[in-house]
Amino acid sequence: MSTELDIFLANLSLISLIAIIGVSLYGILARPNIVKKIIALTIFTDAANLLAILVGFRRPPSIPPVLLNLEPRATDIAEFSASAVDPLPQALVLTAVVIGMAVNMLIIFIALQVYRLYGTLDARKIRRLRG
Amino acid sequence: MFDYITIGLTPPLMIAMAFTLPIFTLAIKRKAFYDIYALTATTIALMLTAYNYYLVFYVAKRPIAYPFGGWPPPIGIVYEVDALSAYFGVFIAAVMLMISLYSVWYLRGVSGYEWYYTMLLGLEAGMIGCVYTGDAFNLFVMLEVLSVAAYGLVIFYRMSHEAIEAGIKYSLIGAVATTIYFIALVFIYGSFGTLNMADIAYKSRGGGEFPFSYMVVGNIHLASAIALALSMWAFTFKAAVVPNHFWLPDAHPAAPTPVSAALSGLVVKVGIYAIIRFLYTIYGLDSLHTIANVVSIVMKLLIILGALSALIASALMVVQNDIKRLIAYSTIMHVGLIVISMSIGTKLGIEAALYHTVNHGIGKALLFMSAGVLIRVAGSRNIDEMSGVGRYMPLTSFTLTLAVLSLEGLPPLAGFFSKLLLYEAFIDSGLAIMAVVLVVSSTFALLAYIKLLYGAYFKLPTKELGRVRESWTYLMPLAVLAALLVVLGVCAPIFVDEVLTPTSSELLNPLKYVSAVNEVVKALGG
Numbered sequence: 001m002s003t004e005l006d007i008f009l010a011n012l013s014l015i016s017l018i019a020i021i022g023v024s025l026y027g028i029l030a031r032p033n034i035v036k037k038i039i040a041l042t043i044f045t046d047a048a049n050l051l052a053i054l055v056g057f058r059r060p061p062s063i064p065p066v067l068l069n070l071e072p073r074a075t076d077i078a079e080f081s082a083s084a085v086d087p088l089p090q091a092l093v094l095t096a097v098v099i100g101m102a103v104n105m106l107i108i109f110i111a112l113q114v115y116r117l118y119g120t121l122d123a124r125k126i127r128r129l130r131g
Numbered sequence: 132m133f134d135y136i137t138i139g140l141t142p143p144l145m146i147a148m149a150f151t152l153p154i155f156t157l158a159i160k161r162k163a164f165y166d167i168y169a170l171t172a173t174t175i176a177l178m179l180t181a182y183n184y185y186l187v188f189y190v191a192k193r194p195i196a197y198p199f200g201g202w203p204p205p206i207g208i209v210y211e212v213d214a215l216s217a218y219f220g221v222f223i224a225a226v227m228l229m230i231s232l233y234s235v236w237y238l239r240g241v242s243g244y245e246w247y248y249t250m251l252l253g254l255e256a257g258m259i260g261c262v263y264t265g266d267a268f269n270l271f272v273m274l275e276v277l278s279v280a281a282y283g284l285v286i287f288y289r290m291s292h293e294a295i296e297a298g299i300k301y302s303l304i305g306a307v308a309t310t311i312y313f314i315a316l317v318f319i320y321g322s323f324g325t326l327n328m329a330d331i332a333y334k335s336r337g338g339g340e341f342p343f344s345y346m347v348v349g350n351i352h353l354a355s356a357i358a359l360a361l362s363m364w365a366f367t368f369k370a371a372v373v374p375n376h377f378w379l380p381d382a383h384p385a386a387p388t389p390v391s392a393a394l395s396g397l398v399v400k401v402g403i404y405a406i407i408r409f410l411y412t413i414y415g416l417d418s419l420h421t422i423a424n425v426v427s428i429v430m431k432l433l434i435i436l437g438a439l440s441a442l443i444a445s446a447l448m449v450v451q452n453d454i455k456r457l458i459a460y461s462t463i464m465h466v467g468l469i470v471i472s473m474s475i476g477t478k479l480g481i482e483a484a485l486y487h488t489v490n491h492g493i494g495k496a497l498l499f500m501s502a503g504v505l506i507r508v509a510g511s512r513n514i515d516e517m518s519g520v521g522r523y524m525p526l527t528s529f530t531l532t533l534a535v536l537s538l539e540g541l542p543p544l545a546g547f548f549s550k551l552l553l554y555e556a557f558i559d560s561g562l563a564i565m566a567v568v569l570v571v572s573s574t575f576a577l578l579a580y581i582k583l584l585y586g587a588y589f590k591l592p593t594k595e596l597g598r599v600r601e602s603w604t605y606l607m608p609l610a611v612l613a614a615l616l617v618v619l620g621v622c623a624p625i626f627v628d629e630v631l632t633p634t635s636s637e638l639l640n641p642l643k644y645v646s647a648v649n650e651v652v653k654a655l656g657g
Binding site: 111 | 268271272275278279282283286289290292295296298299302303304306307309310313314316317320321
């Protein structure tokens with residue numbers, strides 16, 4: 001494959017991810033419905049996770065990030081790092097996904113409680129506190 | 132080197148103690164058990180952090196790094212305690228011990244104490260993890276541990292409209308803030324190829340190869356600028372600097388009183404700690420030229436935002452009628468002053484900021500907890516309706532007044548000396564206008580405090596309460612915190628020489644921070 005196509009695809013995914021982040025931030029800040037805010041929040045965290053995956057991405061053909069040689073030489077390591085997918089961003093994303101689930105569950109519970117107490121999920125009508 | 136096991140032991144032990152607590156709820160219902168459990172856990176935390184402080188300041192006299200699982204950094208996670216971390220760790224653990232002691236009294240007749248203590252201990256574990264970690268991604272994890280505990284504590288009264296409304300605001304935007312920090316980490320990892328703080332610090336200063344992560348892989352100049360901008364947004368949210376302060380005046384008053392003390396006194400300080408770490412250790416004015424430019428722009432912006440925080444919050448303090456809301460605005464004002472001082476970039480500025488951090492934390496915890504006692508007796512948080520309830524409780528009123536006077540800055544209390552140091556730092560660096568900001572905001576705050584004291588104490592009581600017995604369970608933590616304020620004030624010169632000077636000089640020499648990790652790498656055969 002040509003390198004121009006690589007660069008084009010990388011730029012395309014980067015730009016679309018930034019666009020998704022922008023849209024989801026708009027959803028969190030501007031949409032009045034709390035459930036829609038939560039949906040936008042999950043889109044936002046997913047976009048951030050995809051960004052992390054993109055950093056460690058390698059175009060196929062890539063090899064699994066396992067070093068088969070027990071006593072690697074310098075050339076082995078260079079070849080390995082040139083063709084293997086970087087596993088660290090995936091580990092980061094796994095952690096972030098689990099944390100995000102916990103936070104989302106808590107926020108969904110708070111939203112449920114908002115509905116029980118106020119009878120609405122419209123953020124504009126939930127305004128007892130001022131200042 | 133691996134004798135320093137307490138460095139690595141403290142945060143995981145705290146997390147384990149916090150999150151095994153729910154298991155006991157299956158068998159034990161007595162409140163006394165949970166009280167003793169929480170007190171034991173916070174006491175152990177104080178002992179461990181104090182021991183770590185002793186290790187860093189007197190035994191090693193340099194930062195100590197602890198690699199988890201024997202993995203050499205930057206492959207494995209490393210916890211690194213330098214003077215700044217040790218200082219914040221002791222401060223957090225000491226105030227948390229007093230807060231859990233006060234909770235014993237506060238939680239009488241409140242159901243759900245087992246979950247309360249779980250989250251309180253989780254909050255402490257998150258805070259100590261945040262200040263001890265030497266890994267930028269681990270900072271994100273600990274920040275989330277802290278945040279989830281804080282959201283849970285804010286909505287502790289889940290049938291209260293106020294708490295739920297504050298909670299949804301705080302948690303939604305808080306989740307956005309931590310995710311933005313995650314995006315900043317992605318940029319850092321994509322360019323530096325590492326998430327170890329010491330490694331990033333070395334590379335951002337133009338250091339050559341660091342063992343294991345051999346080189347930078349991308350354009351670190353652009354990525355550092357983006358990462359700094361994004362992470363500063365997240366940390367100023369945590370620290371409640373204008374314009375990211377909007378959640379604080381809702382969330383802090385809605386929480387139970389001891390939690391308000393913890394959130395106002397300690398949690399915002401973790402944001403301050405993270406900003407200091409990013410602006411002085413990870414990046415800094417001695418970084419590569421382009422990064423140093425960005426750092427100095429960020430510092431100038433933070434000075435302006437801090438001044439705005441101090442002025443806006445002190446003006447809004449005066450118009451509040453809710454006593455807890457008034458105290459919450461005072462937090463924003465003091466954080467503004469601390470942010471100005473630490474963004475100047477001089478040694479004196481850092482010392483003043485660190486000193487004021489501790490004095491404000493102790494004073495604010497004392498003020499919130501004393502006010503909480505008065506609120507409980509008066510049955511109202513409205514200052515006008517409290518109407519002199521303090522007259523029936525002379526000891527509580529005394530600690531309330533002491534806290535107010537320290538925050539306002541009256542000698543010989545601690546607040547006076549830290550405000551004096553702030554003033555000197557502003558004048559010393561030619562920012563006379565910031566000294567004016569300090570004086571003006573203190574004047575506004577004085578008006579608000581007079582209103583508070585008048586409502587709580589001087590106003591004639593409208594209803595007869597008879598004799599109110601003051602319980603020693605809440606007087607004990609209040610007395611300890613009040614004594615700390617006096618001691619920190621009287622011993623100000625010793626404190627500055629013994630604690631603040633080594634801390635700030637170590638902070639301004641980030642290569643020491645790097646070399647501690649480098650030694651670990653060498654010892655592990657990296």
